Amino acid sequence: MVQFVSVSKILDLVNKHGVENVLKGMTEYVEQDYRRWPLFDKTPRVASHSKVGVIELMPTSDGELYSFKYVNGHPKNTKEGKQTVTAFGMLADVDTGYPFFLSEMTVLTALRTAATSVMAAKHLARPDSKTMAIIGNGAQSEFQALAFKAVMGITNLRLYDTDAEATEKCAANLDGKGFTITICRSSEEAITGADIITTVTADKQKATILTDNMVGSGVHINAIGGDCPGKTELHKDILLRSKIFVEFPEQTRIEGEIQQLDDDYPVVELWEVITGGAEGRTSERDITLFDSVGFAIEDFSGLRYIYDLVKQDETTQDLEMIAEPADPRNLFGLLEVKQAAE
Amino acid sequence: MVQFVSVSKILDLVNKHGVENVLKGMTEYVEQDYRRWPLFDKTPRVASHSKVGVIELMPTSDGELYSFKYVNGHPKNTKEGKQTVTAFGMLADVDTGYPFFLSEMTVLTALRTAATSVMAAKHLARPDSKTMAIIGNGAQSEFQALAFKAVMGITNLRLYDTDAEATEKCAANLDGKGFTITICRSSEEAITGADIITTVTADKQKATILTDNMVGSGVHINAIGGDCPGKTELHKDILLRSKIFVEFPEQTRIEGEIQQLDDDYPVVELWEVITGGAEGRTSERDITLFDSVGFAIEDFSGLRYIYDLVKQDETTQDLEMIAEPADPRNLFGLLEVKQAAE
Numbered sequence: 001m002v003q004f005v006s007v008s009k010i011l012d013l014v015n016k017h018g019v020e021n022v023l024k025g026m027t028e029y030v031e032q033d034y035r036r037w038p039l040f041d042k043t044p045r046v047a048s049h050s051k052v053g054v055i056e057l058m059p060t061s062d063g064e065l066y067s068f069k070y071v072n073g074h075p076k077n078t079k080e081g082k083q084t085v086t087a088f089g090m091l092a093d094v095d096t097g098y099p100f101f102l103s104e105m106t107v108l109t110a111l112r113t114a115a116t117s118v119m120a121a122k123h124l125a126r127p128d129s130k131t132m133a134i135i136g137n138g139a140q141s142e143f144q145a146l147a148f149k150a151v152m153g154i155t156n157l158r159l160y161d162t163d164a165e166a167t168e169k170c171a172a173n174l175d176g177k178g179f180t181i182t183i184c185r186s187s188e189e190a191i192t193g194a195d196i197i198t199t200v201t202a203d204k205q206k207a208t209i210l211t212d213n214m215v216g217s218g219v220h221i222n223a224i225g226g227d228c229p230g231k232t233e234l235h236k237d238i239l240l241r242s243k244i245f246v247e248f249p250e251q252t253r254i255e256g257e258i259q260q261l262d263d264d265y266p267v268v269e270l271w272e273v274i275t276g277g278a279e280g281r282t283s284e285r286d287i288t289l290f291d292s293v294g295f296a297i298e299d300f301s302g303l304r305y306i307y308d309l310v311k312q313d314e315t316t317q318d319l320e321m322i323a324e325p326a327d328p329r330n331l332f333g334l335l336e337v338k339q340a341a342e
Numbered sequence: 343m344v345q346f347v348s349v350s351k352i353l354d355l356v357n358k359h360g361v362e363n364v365l366k367g368m369t370e371y372v373e374q375d376y377r378r379w380p381l382f383d384k385t386p387r388v389a390s391h392s393k394v395g396v397i398e399l400m401p402t403s404d405g406e407l408y409s410f411k412y413v414n415g416h417p418k419n420t421k422e423g424k425q426t427v428t429a430f431g432m433l434a435d436v437d438t439g440y441p442f443f444l445s446e447m448t449v450l451t452a453l454r455t456a457a458t459s460v461m462a463a464k465h466l467a468r469p470d471s472k473t474m475a476i477i478g479n480g481a482q483s484e485f486q487a488l489a490f491k492a493v494m495g496i497t498n499l500r501l502y503d504t505d506a507e508a509t510e511k512c513a514a515n516l517d518g519k520g521f522t523i524t525i526c527r528s529s530e531e532a533i534t535g536a537d538i539i540t541t542v543t544a545d546k547q548k549a550t551i552l553t554d555n556m557v558g559s560g561v562h563i564n565a566i567g568g569d570c571p572g573k574t575e576l577h578k579d580i581l582l583r584s585k586i587f588v589e590f591p592e593q594t595r596i597e598g599e600i601q602q603l604d605d606d607y608p609v610v611e612l613w614e615v616i617t618g619g620a621e622g623r624t625s626e627r628d629i630t631l632f633d634s635v636g637f638a639i640e641d642f643s644g645l646r647y648i649y650d651l652v653k654q655d656e657t658t659q660d661l662e663m664i665a666e667p668a669d670p671r672n673l674f675g676l677l678e679v680k681q682a683a684e
Binding site for chain 2: 004006011012014043046048052054057059066068073077084088092095097139143169317322329330334
């Protein structure tokens with residue numbers, strides 16, 4: 001039997017444990033897996049492109065557990081009242097090849113993305129950081145805000161979106177959750193005095209959310225929105241002034257902000273900072289940039305965390321996805337056994 | 343909502359419609375998709391290997407529908423009372439990226455493999471074929487026999503397996519289903535007088551089920567068991583005397599019988615025979631060989647067929663796998679809506 005976690009179930013779980021606790025717990029799981037990064041199978045994602053979007057499969061394995069995520073990206077869906085991104089994922093046992101856990105991952109992806117962002121910022125931002133600008137106030141923004149509060153104690157938020165309604169929605173969702181929120185009218189206003197700048201816009205094209213002269217020394221930039229070929233958020237000159245940290249260079253050079261740079265431009269792998277093999281921030285004046293595109297290992301961590309939360313839970317659904325004939329050679333016999341049982 | 347078909351449900355469906363009718367219907371769907379072969383996205387499968395087995399994802403798309411199959415291969419599972427191969431698969435809408443159909447595929451893979459075999463044999467074997475040898479009488483064997491009966495009217499079977507119990511199991515399962523069955527004590531005995539030879543053994547190593555002097559002119563060989571690097575069933579000399587037909591050369595040269603031949607050894611793509619672009623059998627004396635390894639498009643056909651059978655069926659299970667916030671930008675709002683509803 002495969003244990004299934006629906007959207008409703010994951011919402012219940014997050015509410016039951018508290019979203020900040022879940023984000024904190026998931027950040028620990030992501031960090032655990034970053035610490036053993038070299039262990040993982042790092043296959044590039046497999047993409048099937050069409051004129052209107054992309055469907056991707058993102059597998060990985062640590063040699064004991066195997067996971068994959070199915071995820072689509074269809075920017076035009078929003079106009080039809082559908083999600084741009086939907087996702088589900090699975091865990092399987094490497095030793096038998098049997099899948100055992102299936103989960104929705106639309107909500108889970110928002111949680112693991114926020115957990116990964118704050119895990120990176122914990123290692124890269126100035127320790128005295130107090131204020132975060134969030135540019136792009138769509139579906140991911142509240143999860144980012146709450147993760148940075150839960151893990152780093154960031155409570156001052158400066159919000160900006162080209163769509164004022166998105167900002168209002170974000171501010172309303174975060175109301176009463178312990179933040180001091182400033183609604184801003186431009187990116188420039190939003191980043192004034194910010195220690196951390198999170199860019200999480202959704203346009204599927206080259207955009208320049210931040211230009212070079214806007215970004216002062218000492219900030220940490222958490223760049224999430226640029227995550228496919230042709231989609232970037234930052235002006236190239238900011239990249240050239242920053243220390244750049246990435247998940248998996250082979251993927252980030254195609255999908256991240258650094259697609260604007262030469263293929264051999266030096267970048268640092270985040271896991272090496274976390275395990276102490278590479279330097280992160282070395283001065284208060286450094287601009288650090290986490291050029292995040294999302295990687296399969298983070299989905300693995302997210303699934304592993306949720307599975308640990310639910311595995312003792314009797315309210316999840318069991319799916320009969322695996323045929324279990326008494327004699328493995330006698331698959332056909334199942335047909336007659338089933339008929340006889342009717 | 344995603345419509346889910348469990349193992350029990352698929353057994354019920356096959357019993358309700360009759361296994362021969364299902365095999366006949368699926369053969370038509372496989373042939374339809376072979377006729378529009380160039381349309382499909384032909385990504386190689388993505389494999390994650392461990393010491394004891396492999397887990398693979400096999401995606402494809404015709405531009406309207408997207409499918410993938412998850413499948414493992416763990417030969418040692420049988421000793422632990424588990425299946426060597428388990429599988430499940432999914433259909434999604436290319437236009438929105440939304441998945442809508444999830445099915446077990448252990449049983450479905452056996453059905454689509456048999457459907458593909460007989461579809462190939464219909465185009466390649468001598469039209470007057472009456473007798474089939476089946477060497478290897480494990481989990482796939484009955485499905486092969488019934489497909490060849492349903493589509494080509496083959497009712498004379500000659501069975502052989504190194505494990506006599508497997509042969510007894512196969513013969514017992516096919517008893518009363520309109521076959522004349524001869525149980526044989528060797529491969530050589532099994533193929534005597536056979537018009538079609540099906541080899542479907544499971545050893546994960548180079549084996550020589552058939553040697554060259556055993557195979558006479560005019561036969562069609564349906565070679566299913568050799569399907570991964572290092573696993574073959576036929577002696578190289580048989581290959582050199584045969585006209586070889588394959589699903590997708592890039593994959594078959596790695597996984598099929600032809601891994602024993604040079605990389606540029608001429609083979610014919612099966613879809614070209616079916617669309618009339620290439621010659622199949624040209625004489626009664628040709629030895630034709632379908633070197634089958636299984637390809638994603640066949641899973642696509644199998645899922646498409648089963649979906650058409652079940653889509654009107656109210657007894658399937660709906661899974662809430664996709665988050666559907668009223669406002670797509672307000673994923674976070676789902677948490678509060680859910681809490682308020684408790």
